[in-house]
Amino acid sequence: xxxxxxxxxxxxxxxxxxxxxxxxxxxxxxxxxxxxxxxxxxxxxxxxxxxxxxxxxxxxxxxxxxxxxxxxxxxxxxxxxxxxxxxxxxxxxxxxxxxxxxxxxxxxxxxxxxxxxxxxxxxxxxxxxxxxxxxxxxxxxxxxxxxxxxxxxxxxxxxxxxxxxxxxxxxxxxxxxxxxxxxxxxxxxxxxxxxxxxxxxxxxxxxxxxxxxxxxxxxxxxxxxxxxxxxxxxxxxxxxxxxxxxxxxxxxxxxxxxxxxxxxxxxxxxxxxxxxxxxxxxxxxxxxxxxxxxxxxxxxxxxxxxxxxxxxxxxxxxxxxxxxxxxxxxxxxxxxxxxxxxxxxxxxxxxxxxxxxxxxxxxxxxxxxxxxxxxxxxxxxxxxxxxxxxxxxxxxxxxxxxxxxxxxxxxxxxxxxxxxxxxxxxxxxxxxxxxxxxxxxxxxxxxxxxxxxxxxxxxxxxxxxxxxxxxxxxxxxxxxxxxxxxxxxxxxxxxxxxxxxxxxxxxxxxxxxxxxxxxxxxxxxxxxxxxxxxxxxxxxxxxxxxxxxxxxxxxxxxxxxxxxxxxxxxxxxxxxxxxxxxxxxxxxxxxxxxxxxxxxxxxxxxxxxxxxxxxxxxxxxx
Amino acid sequence: xxxxxxxxxxxxxxxxxxxxxxxxxxxxxxxxxxxxxxxxxxxxxxxxxxxxxxxxxxxxxxxxxxxxxxxxxxxxxxxxxx
Numbered sequence: 001x002x003x004x005x006x007x008x009x010x011x012x013x014x015x016x017x018x019x020x021x022x023x024x025x026x027x028x029x030x031x032x033x034x035x036x037x038x039x040x041x042x043x044x045x046x047x048x049x050x051x052x053x054x055x056x057x058x059x060x061x062x063x064x065x066x067x068x069x070x071x072x073x074x075x076x077x078x079x080x081x082x083x084x085x086x087x088x089x090x091x092x093x094x095x096x097x098x099x100x101x102x103x104x105x106x107x108x109x110x111x112x113x114x115x116x117x118x119x120x121x122x123x124x125x126x127x128x129x130x131x132x133x134x135x136x137x138x139x140x141x142x143x144x145x146x147x148x149x150x151x152x153x154x155x156x157x158x159x160x161x162x163x164x165x166x167x168x169x170x171x172x173x174x175x176x177x178x179x180x181x182x183x184x185x186x187x188x189x190x191x192x193x194x195x196x197x198x199x200x201x202x203x204x205x206x207x208x209x210x211x212x213x214x215x216x217x218x219x220x221x222x223x224x225x226x227x228x229x230x231x232x233x234x235x236x237x238x239x240x241x242x243x244x245x246x247x248x249x250x251x252x253x254x255x256x257x258x259x260x261x262x263x264x265x266x267x268x269x270x271x272x273x274x275x276x277x278x279x280x281x282x283x284x285x286x287x288x289x290x291x292x293x294x295x296x297x298x299x300x301x302x303x304x305x306x307x308x309x310x311x312x313x314x315x316x317x318x319x320x321x322x323x324x325x326x327x328x329x330x331x332x333x334x335x336x337x338x339x340x341x342x343x344x345x346x347x348x349x350x351x352x353x354x355x356x357x358x359x360x361x362x363x364x365x366x367x368x369x370x371x372x373x374x375x376x377x378x379x380x381x382x383x384x385x386x387x388x389x390x391x392x393x394x395x396x397x398x399x400x401x402x403x404x405x406x407x408x409x410x411x412x413x414x415x416x417x418x419x420x421x422x423x424x425x426x427x428x429x430x431x432x433x434x435x436x437x438x439x440x441x442x443x444x445x446x447x448x449x450x451x452x453x454x455x456x457x458x459x460x461x462x463x464x465x466x467x468x469x470x471x472x473x474x475x476x477x478x479x480x481x482x483x484x485x486x487x488x489x490x491x492x493x494x495x496x497x498x499x500x501x502x503x504x505x506x507x508x509x510x511x512x513x514x515x516x517x518x519x520x521x522x523x524x525x526x527x528x529x530x531x532x533x534x535x536x537x538x539x540x541x542x543x544x545x546x547x548x549x550x551x552x553x554x555x556x557x558x559x560x561x562x563x564x565x566x567x568x569x570x571x572x573x574x575x576x577x578x579x580x581x582x583x584x585x586x587x588x589x590x591x592x593x594x595x596x597x598x599x600x601x602x603x604x605x606x607x608x609x610x611x612x613x614x615x616x617x618x619x620x621x622x
Numbered sequence: 623x624x625x626x627x628x629x630x631x632x633x634x635x636x637x638x639x640x641x642x643x644x645x646x647x648x649x650x651x652x653x654x655x656x657x658x659x660x661x662x663x664x665x666x667x668x669x670x671x672x673x674x675x676x677x678x679x680x681x682x683x684x685x686x687x688x689x690x691x692x693x694x695x696x697x698x699x700x701x702x703x704x
Contacts, residue, residue, distance in 0.1 A: 061660035065653050092687050095662045123686065212652065248665075249652060255659035256666075283688070284672065291673055291681065385690040388679055392692070495654050496679055496692025497661065 003162045004052045005044075005155075006076060008103070009087030010096050011058035012501040014115040018087055018145035019055045020513050022155070029517050037071050038423075044155055051155060054081065060095075062102045063251075064215040076108060077199050082162035085154065087113045087145075090120035090127055093271060097262045098255075104136065107170035107201050111158045112140045113150070119502075123281065124274035132270045146507055170201040175257045179210065179250060182238040186210075186231050195227045196220055209235050210250040283502040287382070296386055303379065304405050311367040311406075318362035326355030345538060353534020357416075358523065364417050365519045367406060371421065372514040376506035381498060388496050394478045395485025395493060399425050400434040404477065408441035409470075415439040420522060427494040433481045440477035442470055540610040546603060554600040561592045629703045634682070635696035639674040643701040650698040658699070661689065668704065 007022075009015040020027075023042025040055040056075060057068035064070055076084065084103055088096040103110050114129060133140040139157040143150035174180055186206035190197065196205050196219065208216040209231045220228040239250055246253075290299055330351045337343040374380045380402070388398030400422075401409070407418025418438040425431035442450065450469055458465040485491075562570050565585055572586045582590065605611045637643050645667050648655050662685060663669070672688070673681040679692045691699070 061656075063656050063660065065656050065660075092685060095685055095687060098660070098662065211656075249655065251652075251656055252659060252664070256664050259662065259664055281686075284683070287672070287681065287688070381690070385679060385681070388690075388692060495650070495657070495695045496690065497657060497695055498690045499661070500681065500688040500690050502688075 002050055002052050003082040003159065004054065004079065005158055005162075006054050006056050006079075006081040006084045007087065008056045008072060008076075008084055008099070009058060009113075009115075010060055010089060010092075010099060012499055013058070013087045013089040013092075013096060014145040015058055015087040016055065017507070017510060018113060018115065018143065018151070019053065020510055021145055021148040021151055023053055027513070027517065029521070037067055046152065046155065049159065051159065054079075059099065061099060062106075063211065064213045070215060076106070082109065082165075083111055083158045084108045085111050085113055085158055087115050090114050090117045090142075091123055091125060093120075093125070093127065094259070094262050094266060097266070098258060100136070101171065101173065101258055101262060104138070104171035105173065105201075105207070106204050107168045109161050109164075109168060110138045111154065111161055112136070112138055113143045113145075113154050114140050115143050115145050117142050118144055126272040126274060128270050128272070131268065135265050135268060135270065146504075170203060172203065173258060173261045175254055178238060178241060179253055179257075182210065182234050183207065186234050189227060189230055189234075193224065193227045195224055195231075206231070207254065210238065211254060212239075212249075212251070281502070283378075286503050287500070290379075291382055291386060296382075300383055300386055303374070304383075304401075307367075307370040307374065308405065310370050311363065315363040315366040319359060322355075322359045322362060326351060326359060329355065341542070344542060345535070348542075349535045349538030350531065353538065354527065354531050356534075357530045360414065360416065361519065361523060363414065364420075364522050365515060367417050368518040369511060369515045371402065371406075372511050372518075373506055376504065376510055376514070378501040378503045381500050385498065385500065392493060392496070394482040395430070396434055396478075396481055397425055397427065397430040397494070398496070400430065400481075403434050403438045404441055404474075407438040408443040408446070409474065414445075415441065415443050417522070418443075420518070429485065429489045429491050430493065432489050433484045436484060437477040437481045440473050440480065442473050537610070540613075541605060541608050543608060546600070546607055550603060550607075551600075554596055554603075557596050558593060561589060561596065565589050631700050631702045633697050634671070634691065634699040634701050635674075635680065635693060637671045637674065637680075637701060639671050639680075642668055642670045642704055644668055644704055646700045646702050648699055650695070654695065654698065658695075662687075663689075663699070669701070 007015060007019055019040065019042065022044045027040055027042040029038060029040050037057050042053050042055070044051045044053055054075065056072040059066070059069045059072050062069055062073045075081075086100050086103055088100060100110070100112065112133075114127065114132070117127065120127065129140050129142055139161065141150055141154040141157050143154055175183065183203060183206045186209065187202045189195070190202040190205055196216075199205075199219075200208070200216075205216065205220075209220075212235070217228070217232075220231070235250070242248055242250055242253060289295055330347050333346050333351060334343055337346060371380070374383075380399070383401060384398030386398070387401045391398055391400050403418045403421045403425075405418075406421050407415045415438055418441065419435045422431050422435040422438065425434060450466065454462050454465045454469075565588075569583065569585045569589060572583060606615065631646055634643070645663055645665050647665055648658055648663070650658075667684065670683045671680060672683055679690050680696055682689050682691060
């Protein structure tokens with residue numbers, strides 16, 4: 001049987017990096033059902049064994065307060081993975097073990113990947129791996145995810161644990177007299193009634209009741225309202241008592257004791273700190289400059305302009321190749337397909353429609369590469385940090401700026417990748433407001449229109465007017481975002497608490513995987529949705545065709561034009577090659593015929609469904 | 623859990639950059655409370671204020687991990703001098 005391994009860990013613990021190293025390109029990206037949390041799965045194969053790896057979202061804990069945490073624990077309970085690999089950042093051991101302890105309390109089969117030992121060492125932290133493993137009672141494998149070091153040993157240990165399949169005794173942490181007493185009482189009630197025992201261990205259920213975990217509470221109320229009410233009674237009793245005596249919630253006591261347990265464990269010789277821990281780390285030194293009140297914004301503007309320049313300048317050449325490829329494809333198709341509806345569908349509907357979108361692929365790739373570079377290096381978190389205050393006023397998040405910039409915040413972007421860049425936003429409301437307003441920016445397609453208008457009306461100060469138009473786009477987007485956030489998508493903004501990951505040199509592999517998977521998603525969308533829509537649009541612009549009487553009228557006009565000239569000239573026009581120079585008369589005839597053709601096309605368009613809708617709207621917009 | 627508070631208490635948003643302070647309590651709702659607890663910001667822990675922007679969020683270092691904390695959240699974290 002194939003073993004499923006769940007990869008868990010704190011954000012920024014190197015989990016994604018480890019996942020990339022383990023699975024390489026054999027990845028599948030999807031969504032967890034019902035939420036926009038990305039679900040990544042992959043295969044690790046070695047020595048004939050295939051191991052299925054699922055990358056859980058990075059979390060600090062297993063409460064019900066964030067979608068990521070709910071997704072992670074639902075997966076652990078419903079899918080029952082053979083092993084959970086917990087990625088632990090060695091340079092930040094105590095906080096990372098907070099999640100580890102919770103896995104152990106759930107009684108899950110666990111293997112710890114002690115990651116970034118090299119960084120820890122540089123910071124003067126030495127970890128006794130054997131001791132840590134002994135005290136926790138689980139295998140601890142040192143890894144360096146960036147280089148893939150230790151991955152074989154890790155998977156071997158995981159396979160070994162999975163084979164054992166022995167029931168594990170959940171870890172029991174003491175939470176002080178008040179809480180422990182309540183836990184015992186609740187455990188008893190849970191065990192005698194077999195309450196929710198198919199999901200979690202009894203003590204864990206009791207803990208979640210004390211933490212006022214909404215998801216588990218509602219599940220419990222549905223399953224057995226009587227037992228649930230009994231547990232809620234105990235909870236409120238303890239809660240009231242704690243409020244009166246210590247003025248804190250039970251979850252604060254629980255967190256406090258969990259950290260206490262970890263500190264006691266670590267102090268038994270697991271960690272040795274060699275030198276002064278207070279010295280400034282490289283990341284802090286960089287941050288001193290990069291997030292400086294005055295220098296920070298200047299550097300940020302420079303970096304964002306650099307990204308923009310990189311994307312649109314360097315992608316120009318490959319975009320040209322794609323364009324000419326689709327032009328060639330269209331020409332070839334018109335050559336080999338007979339004139340008529342099929343040709344029109346293939347050339348105008350499919351190749352022009354999908355080609356128009358796929359032509360952007362190199363641009364999208366360059367941009368996702370740039371974003372991956374900023375994201376993997378840790379700079380993107382700083383941008384969000386610096387802009388959060390301004391964007392918060394409009395109900396957006398600091399990270400919204402990325403989508404705006406890409407959509408044309410600095411005139412000339414493109415809204416399609418801009419909308420796709422909103423994926424990085426965690427809160428649903430903020431993401432929706434961002435993606436609905438990102439198309440307000442001056443994308444590359446609007447630019448020529450603006451340029452034309454400016455040249456016609458404000459010839460004297462073109463640059464100035466262009467700047468004003470850009471500013472108007474920004475204010476429009478921000479104001480509409482504010483309007484949306486205070487009407488349709490009303491609701492509290494997520495409180496801004498965000499870990500700033502240390503600066504890291506991105507790995508080539510990580511960049512390639514991140515760029516590749518996002519580009520592929522774009523291509524898939526273009527290949528399906530946009531193909532469908534461009535066929536519908538083609539049909540709307542083609543049907544119903546002109547009635548025969550009208551077609552005949554245009555044909556007569558052509559005949560008349562040809563008849564007005566001598567047959568020699570008509571013949572010259574029919575046989576000439578592109579390179580040849582036409583006589584004046586033949587040229588005139590060609591122009592006339594072209595004019596008739598375009599009048600026919602115009603009449604056809606006017607007569608089509610799309611044309612009729614447009615004509616009807618004209619009256620309204622006038 | 624009884625501590626004698628001699629030192630003056632103030633909100634994290636008023637803390638001076640470069641100074642170390644002790645977390646006393648979190649005045650926010652239960653959700654915010656839980657989020658901060660999970661990130662290790664439990665009452666009694668020591669944090670260092672690295673950066674205190676005029677309008678933006680502040681950066682703190684806690685257990686060698688940098689957190690960016692929004693203005694609104696910083697107002698709700700009550701700290702005291704060590």
